[in-house]
Amino acid sequence: MPDSQIEVENLTKVYHVPEREAGLTASVRSFFRRTYRDVLAVKGISFSIEAGEIVGFIGANGAGKTTTLKMLTGLLQPSSGSATIAGFTPWERQPAYLRRISMVMGNKSQMLWDIPPLDTFRVLGAIYGLSSVEAARTVNELVELLQMQNLLTKPVRNMSLGERMKCELTAALIHRPEVLFLDEPTIGLDVSAQRRLRQFIVDYNRQSGVTVMLTSHYMADVMELCNRVILIQQGKLIYDGDLAALSQQLAPFKLVRLTLNIDDPVRALRACLPPDAEILAGMNGDITLRLDRTKTAHIIAHLLNSLPVDDLSIENPPIEAVIDQIYQGEEVL
Amino acid sequence: MLRHLRIIRVFVAASTQQELAYHANFAISLLNALLKLATGWLGLVIVFEQVDALNGWDYAAALAVLGVYLLVGALRDLVLAPSLNQLAGLEGDIWQGTFDFVLLRPANTQFLVSVRQWQIFAVFDVVMALLVIAAACAQITLTAANLLAFLLLLTGGVITIYAMMLIFSSLLFWSPGFLFTWVFDGIFQMARYPVGIYPGALGLLLTWVIPIGIITTVPAQALTGDISAEMMLATLIFAVVALAVASLLFRRATNRYASASS
Amino acid sequence: MNHRGGWALIRSTWLSWMEQRTFFFLVAFGWMVPPLIYLFVWATVAGESTVGGMTRDAFICYYLVLSFVNQVTYSQTNWTVGDMIRMGDFNRLLLYPMSPTYNTLASEFAGKAVMLSFVVPVILGLGLLLRPEVALSPAGIAAFLPTLLLAWLLRFLWGYWLALLAFWLTRTDALLALQDALVFVLAGQVAPVAVLPGFIQTLAVLLPFRYMIGFPVEVLLGQLAVGELLLGFGLQVGWLLVAWILFRILWRRGLRHYEAVGG
Structure with missing residues (x-):
């Protein structure tokens, strides 16, 4: 068994995309005999991450970041290759694994819109099988850290994006995950909200020792948070190392x-x-x-x-x- | 099991709060329940003004069918429809990609998808439906055996409608924009009368393919003692098989989601 | 009035709704089911004999025509007007340099055209399958068209004045639901008016709902004596006038109220 928290070997994902042609005859033909095109989204990437690291996972749109992240969270089956995270294979989606990880997506919300966030936290506590005492303690800690005492009783639909993101973070961390995946967490936030969110990630990582894998289009996020970046380009890993050296090596x-x-x-x-x-x-x-x-x-x-x-x-x-x-x-x- | 009950409890609590956020919902839901009851009942009274039996069903038996129809419909509106409908449409989980969050939970996906939203005021409909069933019972000689058979087959009916809705919802994973559930809702309206009135192929279709007969007609027959042991057995087997097929299809659908691009 | 803009609006609404036609087909399918249920109920009841003077074939014809008339006269606009007033979208409507009537007409015509392209083939198919024997008289057909047009106008305006109450009430959907229930019982849906029991039948003849759906069907199938036909026609026109007056009053007062409270 590997010592690293995240161990990825030769991870590959090929999408079978049905080919669509224009015109009626072509579409009738493809109805009976579909032709597929293979799109190689992730091409055999390998890396390992130690517990407690904050790693930036960067690349252009369509480079394969989200596909990789989805495989690591068990949302997507890889075509080949292996990954071991906290001793589990993600895509087997064992409950014990899902209890150890969490994911925040900047463009998708897991909050219930019409009611205050405390109630969403209560639902999540039950789903993750936490005792109410335990859940309340974690929420209190996070609320303290994020300074969101005033938000607890406000319906989520009336919140600003920055306020909502604080709730998303609390919701994602309520079960004290060992590995946290952040997919574009700062998207759409104003500059000061971005700064506070980054500060929180650093503080929380230091306190809890959580391993963080982060994708972002804002280089400021990556520069401030990550000592190490993994850069992928057209599905291939082209750089893995510290950020300062990246420009020396790649420029x-x-x-x-x-x-x-x-x-x-x-x-x-x-x-x-x-x-x-x-x-x-x-x-x-x-x-x-x-x-x-x-x-x-x-x-x-x-x-x-x-x-x-x-x-x-x-x-x-x-x-x-x-x-x-x-x-x-x-x-x- | 206990954990599942706790999850259901928090879902009910959260949904109730969501619904209470809109004050008018209470009165509107009550009004709608009363209207459903009134129109359903009038629909029978007007028919039985003209005849004593509809395709062999007397007033009491037809009232029992209506009662079961209202009850199953109420249970559908209470939890199954609000929960499963979150998958559908352009605002739905599949199209928006928020289905990711459901898959990330350390609990059975089908369970979460089926019980996560409650429309609590549908209990009005449940009450009205029980009143109709009670009214039907008052007009027949009810034996303990019939009541037992009724409860058994009602459970079978509820399982069947759940299986049907799960099948129609699973199809959403292939075509998230198409409102499959509307198709089922439309057809299900036909269950308010005994399935025997629908002729030929339509009748067979409604008994065995989109089995609204099994959902409402058969339990009502059990209540009036008008059913054979073979039919009871066949119905229950059908319910179990339908549930198995639906669960399998749902699993295939989620696997498809997990291999598709988005 | 800006007729060219109005025509362009109708055209573009129709085109965009054709794009989403599966959605409208589904809605139309949902509306078709209740008449179909009662088609089979009454066909079963009639069996080999007659009920209220109607044979099995007469019931089949009645409900096939009724599902067509129901589709033509049903006004989906009434459900959206209330929402628009509440959400403040009504402002946008008033900003257009033409009468808001066009907007309504656009969605009415476009919706009907799209839905009928689904409903008519289905009805014809069912007719071929069930093969009811029917004799249509030229007089019936001639009287059908004007009564159908009046039925549409009546159902539309009646729903519209109810929807305009949204200027003062928060939940007009309750009223519309109540209205739908009344239509279900009294307009000839649950049973042809001739088959309804005494007291309810009197209500059905006097109240406006029959003249929104059932009346044109009875006219087409020649079920009415001349006296009944003339009385019905008079009541249809009378209720239409009532609806028109209510609509005008509520529209004018509503707009004033809307401008006063600022939407």
């Missing part, structure tokens, strides 16, 4: 800032740079260049030799820019 270019002590720096630079180098915004002789990372050292040596450089620094591009490039499908490896 195909470097940013060079420099100050030149001449009148028309842009023209001078054009003259001695290779054609694929980009000159970004420049003011008062301060100029930023975007250079192919493999050629950077060579080009800088050439610049220092041929132009009057006052100041020069080399940086990795900001993480958002790298992620953006990857999401747009540019080859990075």
Whole structure:
């Protein structure tokens, strides 16, 4: 038995999608003999996560994040591969497993709309087989941590999105899960609500030791919460490691800032740079260049030799820019 | 078992609160129950003004059918319809994807889906239905054996209607936008009269395929002692088989959900 | 009045409802079931003899035509008007540069066209299957169309003035449910009016509900003597006038009330 909390081996999901053709004859034909197309959504990904880690699971829309998350929560059968979470195979959906995990989806609600959240918590307590004392204690702790005392008796339909998300978190944590899956938890929240939610996740993780797997389109979420990210692209795992190193490893270019002590720096630079180098915004002789990372050292040596450089620094591009490039499908490896 | 009872209790409590949030529901539900009773009863009185027997059914026996129809319908409206209907339509769990939450619960999915919402004011309908059945009983010579058989077959009828509704709801997983439950509701209205009045193929269809006969006619026959042991046995076997088929289909439907893209 | 906008509205409503036709087919199916039930009930009751002067075939014809008339005259708009007033959607209606009547007409015509495309084939199919013997007189057919039109107008306006009470009451659906129950008993649905027992029959003849559904059917099938026909026609027109007056009064007062409380 593996020591890790989450152990994923070669997980693969192929969807059989019926092919639809336009036109009446084609649709009559496909009624009798359906043709299917295989769509490879997740291609043999493997990773392991230790208990208590907070891991960001990132990738573009359609990269396979949600499919993977659904397999790990037992909502979806994989086509092949294995996963062991807290000693269970998720898609066997054993009650003992489901009691150990929980999921929050930013775009779906598990609250009952017409009544105050306390009543939803009571229903969940019964479903998870908690004693009322136990359930009440957990709810009190969470209410304290989320500062939502004033919300307990307010019907959910009258709440703001941020208020509702606090309720969703309490609902998801009422049975003290060991593993928490967060699918876009901050979607649609305003900036300060996002910040409070992130703070809560950090605090709760520290207090309870819960393992967290998080997907988000907001890089701020990932940067603040996760020491480690898993990046998937078109169903393949392309990076697993800490976030800072991601940009070093994956960014195909470097940013060079420099100050030149001449009148028309842009023209001078054009003259001695290779054609694929980009000159970004420049003011008062301060100029930023975007250079192919493999050629950077060579080009800088050439610049220092041929132009009057006052100041020069080399940086990795900001993480958002790298992620953006990857999401747009540019080859990075 | 105890845990299941506790789950049902909290569902009832939460649903009651939801319903009490809308004050007018109380009076409206009472009015609707009275109207259902009045129109159902008038529907019989007007017919029996003209004849003494409808296809061999006298007034008391037809009243028993109406009573069973109202009772089974009331139980449907009390919990089965409100619970299962949450799956259906564009606001429903399947289309919206909130069915995920049901699957994430450490409890039997079919159980949760079947008892999660209660329309508590349907107890008015239950009371009216019991009154009609009592009125029917007052006009016949009721033996203990008949009453026992009635209770047994009524249970069979309730199981059958549950199985039917579960089958129609399972079909939603293949076509979530189509209101299958409406089709069943429409057909079920026919159960307010003895199934024998429907001729030929329609009668057979309503007895064995969409078995509204088993749901209302057969229990009423048991009450009046107008049923053979073979028919009783066949009915009960049908109910059990229908439940098994429905559960199997529901499982296939949820497995389909678990392999589909969304 | 802006007739071109009105026509465009009717057209677009029809097109979008055709798109969702399975939904409307299901609704139509639900409405068809009660007449069918009573078709079989009365066909069984009549058997080989007659009831209230009607044979088995006469009952079958009566209920097949009735399910058509019921579909044509049923007004789904009445259920939505109350909702619109309550939810404040009524504002949007009043913003259009044309009479809100068009909106109602649009959903009436579109709904009927879509539903009838389902109902008519089903009725014809049932007719072929059950093969009732029927003799229609030209006079019956000639009198049928105007009474059908009046029946639709009457049922529509009657439901509409009830729905307009939503300006003052919160739950008009209770009234509409009550109305449906009265229609069920008195309009010729549970039994043809001629078969109803004494007291209820008198009520049915005097109250407006028969003139919304049952009356045109009786006219078409030639079940009425000339005197009964003329009396019925007079009562139908009379009730229509009553409904129209109530509708006008409630509409005008309702709008004033609506503007006063700000919706």
